[in-house]
Amino acid sequence: MSETRFAHAYIKGVDSMPRKAGVVASLVRDRYVADALVILDNTPRRAARAIKKAIESANANLLNSGASIDPKTIRISRISVTAGTRIRRYVPASRGRALPYEKVSSNIFVEVAGEEKAKKPAEKAVKKEEK
Numbered sequence: 001m002s003e004t005r006f007a008h009a010y011i012k013g014v015d016s017m018p019r020k021a022g023v024v025a026s027l028v029r030d031r032y033v034a035d036a037l038v039i040l041d042n043t044p045r046r047a048a049r050a051i052k053k054a055i056e057s058a059n060a061n062l063l064n065s066g067a068s069i070d071p072k073t074i075r076i077s078r079i080s081v082t083a084g085t086r087i088r089r090y091v092p093a094s095r096g097r098a099l100p101y102e103k104v105s106s107n108i109f110v111e112v113a114g115e116e117k118a119k120k121p122a123e124k125a126v127k128k129e130e131k
Contacts, residue, residue, distance in 0.1 A: 003115060005069060006077065007062035013084055014050040018106045021047035022081040025108070033059050033074045033112060051079075058110040067116050074114040082107045095109040 007036045014021065028036035033055060040052040055076065062069055084105035090098040 003116045004113050005062060005116060006064065006111055006113050007058055007065055007076075009054050009058035009061060010049060010087065010110075011054045011057070011108045012105075014047070014106045014108055015103075016047040016050060016106050017104050018071050018081050018083045020045070021051065021106045021108065024048050024051050025079045025081050028055070028076060029079050031076055032072075033076060034072075036076055047106075050106075051110075054108045054110045055079075055112070058112045062112050062113050068119075070115040070117050071114075074112050076110065077113040078109070078111040080109045082109070 024040070024043060024045050027043065028039055028051070031039070036055055037052060040048045040055070059074060060073060063071065084107045087099060087103040088104070089103055090100050093099045
């Protein structure tokens, strides 16, 4: 029986609005990581690069966690885009005025899940019995 392992990545301060990044995140929600990376490679949106980076990071965290994970079974179990910090800026306007605007950023959270490879303990027991 294989056990499910989880790993996550959290990228803060992505220079993309949460609403626009959320559209890209919904493209790859609940998919296998290999499929999601292909989809993001062919998505012509700016947020696709940041989401791809987050998925690759979570995938690497799972593979390097010490457990023997089958790479074909790794799925995106959770992905969410939330609002990050807002930086207030001003743009010069006519007659000496300054008009305010906000630079909005996003936080991207990705959690991946993978199945552990099944170990074969029966082989060692069979070899010892034959001797």
